[in-house]
Amino acid sequence: MNYRHAYHAGNHADVFKHLTLARLIALLARKPAPFAYLDTHAGVGLYDLGGDQANRTGEYLEGIGRVWSNERAPALLDDYLGVIRAMNPDGELRHYPGSPELARVLTREQDRLHLNEKHPEDGELLKNNMRGDRRVAVHRGEGWLVPRALLPTQEKRVLLLIDPPFEQPDELERCVHALEEAHGRMRQAIVVIWYPIKDERQLKRFYQKLSKSNAPKLLRAELYVHNPDDATRLNGSGLAISNPPWGLEDELRELLPWLAQTLAQSHGGWKLDWLVEEGAVNAKPAVKDKKVR
Template identity: 45%
Template structure:
């Protein structure tokens, strides 16, 4: 696997993914019971947008750069930008937080986070970035295998009945990746059925995703919510036209808050022909 998220940090896909992630964390922490979060494809957790990798693609300028310059007035955007500013106050004005940093920022002292990264160099950097954070465990291993090993979560005498699993793979072989995602979630649901599962996916041609959506709808969950942000017209298989998040067992009213922010993100980050949508793949029950 050759994927490095440093080339894409802060792009439009990160904006969508991280806004949904923070909204989910805030909904979970609204109740006092402790929360466990598992990040299956964590990367290094913290990125420098003035580094060679990010500068080579310039993708952050069309994502977080544009949002900082023209922030729509929406509570979820404000929440996200507050986290960005908190990261930059600690790590410098060119920094951008990956999902492990955002989880550590959003969750509480008695919550726990497990992060997984398979690439040795990225895993070593992830461990270094969180060396002083006792709530965050770093595992240099395959994230899907970790779902089997770490769920249901129990740390010491604490059993975590509430939490989330973020699945954000590189999709180097997209159809095979969807097979692994469905299999891993179906297995995890037998052991931690009440957790919230968040799956990020890229969109080149949306119709190619229909088999994945049909399989998601068959999972034994209490609802499957889809949220998509297209920043380009859905007409080219050669680029990532947008991305989406599937949220299984979503917190109460997450659909309303996410549904409200998507058009604002579309208007700021999208070009002519951009679009957004939110819908239930499986109605809540």
């Protein structure tokens, strides 16, 4: 358990992931019915970009730092940037929200949040950071067990983020298993898997497993800041999104070119396609186990 996200907070991968999360929440909020937000590997929720960990890497300078100072950001960034501006009222970029805080601010009174963080110190920080919001429940178990433990929810709509640290070689495979378990328990759930773009051979196996999964439909969105054929560094990141709400594909088609141009380091690029199209004949039987509490 060595991974601490504070070293990477606000980098290009965070910008892409959190902007997409903000758009998913906005699209879900168009309907009055409540939804639940679940986060399997939540982190601490709030990050100090002026702190030692963030400054040791300086990754945020090539991520949110570029977006923060860009005066031509598309209107689709308004919700995402609004949260960050509220955290930095003097106009100086110092604080950055993790996915828990972003979701907490952007969700509504009728929505609920279940945030899980296994790391002992980070779990305690997350609990402290979320204190005072009765809609939020903080869990400190194994993130991979979240679908089994918390689904189905009483809300008929669910947004589940699977965002592990990718310290272990089997985590891409475990992401697919978690997605399948989530859809076995709530077929209509929106499941978002974040993944790093490094080893293309590993990713090809990951794509094949995703395309054969029980996801009713599965959208792949990728953002590159370096040429993706260099396996020695983080070249970009991807999101596999099952059951994306109507309108998200068009929004990403507008946002990805701008992000690729704004965040490119040695090479900017993007991809948007369907790994599983709606109605594909690869669905598996639903899991009928009882919900674990």
